[in-house]
Amino acid sequence: MNPTVKSRVLLTAATSVTALFALASPALAHVTVQPDGEAAKGGYATIGFKVPNERDDASTTKLEITFPAEQPLASVLPQPVPGWKAEVTKGKLDKPLKVHGSEITEAVTKVTWTADGKGIEPGFFQRFPLSVGQLPEDGDQLVFKALQTYSNKEVVRWIEVPQEGAEEPRFPAPVLALSEAADGHHGGTSGASDKAEDDAHAEDGKNAKNGEDAKDHASDASGSDTTARVLGVVGIVVGVAGVAFGVLAGRRRDTGARS
Known part of the structure; x- marks a missing residue:
């Protein structure tokens, strides 16, 4: 291959790779939200915001998550995160x-x-968990807006709403996907309650069975104990009779010898 052509090919390839990484970088490091398990419509869920640090010379010192006004949530409880103070605004x-x-x-x-x-x-990320509910019954997602503040006062605004069929924006907002409620229940909470109730019934049945088994075992043990006592008494009687017979037989032999 001609050296000039080869150089152009290599330059084009290098430029393409650089552009690819430049476009991919934001997508790999933006603020995201994921449920712990599932987030079912009409139920309650534990969700976590994952916040990576994108800077080499500054630390993330503040995170603000704005909730969608058109899909309000009445209950939001933050889980304590060591080294961070949480404030809930209503x-x-x-x-x-x-x-x-x-x-x-x-x-x-x-x-x-x-x-x-x-x-x-730099080089680390942090998760910020929340317990939220009730999740809306209509709609397939919740879109939050996040502001990430660095120690050098820089603020990154993760507020661009992704559009279906379009390329991911440079600063996408965190999106929580909502799943359908299972078995006619609203969300994981009802299902969890039913499961807990079923488990409780199963445990009661197990305890009852264990109680019956224990009762039967006690009855068997009592019967065995009585039988053992009867056999013991019979053994003693037989032993005494044997000793008496032996003594009597000995006396008869002595009497016969004297005669």
Whole structure:
């Protein structure tokens, strides 16, 4: 191959690879949200926001997650994260929610985590878990917006909503996919309750069976003990009779010898 042509080919290949990595970098390192198990419509779920540090010279010191106003959540409980302080912000609802027969007039609008120490240092990531519910029964996803603040005051806004059929945006917002409720129940909580109830019934049945087995065992043991006592008494009687017979036989032999 001509040296000039070869150089052009190599240059083109290098440029393409560089461009590929440049486009892929944001996709590999953006803020994401995933459920612990599944997030079923109408139920409760534990979700976690995964936050990687993209900088080599700064640490992530703050994370703000904004909740969708059109799909309000009445219950949001953060799990303690060592080295971080969590703050839950609530706001009034334009239209009250009905949850378990009660009317809810406010919902969580934002959760903010602030580092007490070094935060997320270069080369590391951190998970921020939340217990959330009730999840909406309509719609297939929840779209959050995340602001990631670094120790050098830089703020990265992960707020671009991905569109179906389009390329992933440069700064995509975290999206939580919602699954269908199983067996007619709303979410994992109802299913978990039913499973717990079934387990409780199974445990009761097991305990009852163990009780019957124990009773039968005690009865068998009692019968065995009585039989052993009877045999013991019979043995003693037989032994005494044998000794008496032996003594009597000895006396007869002595008497016969004297005669």
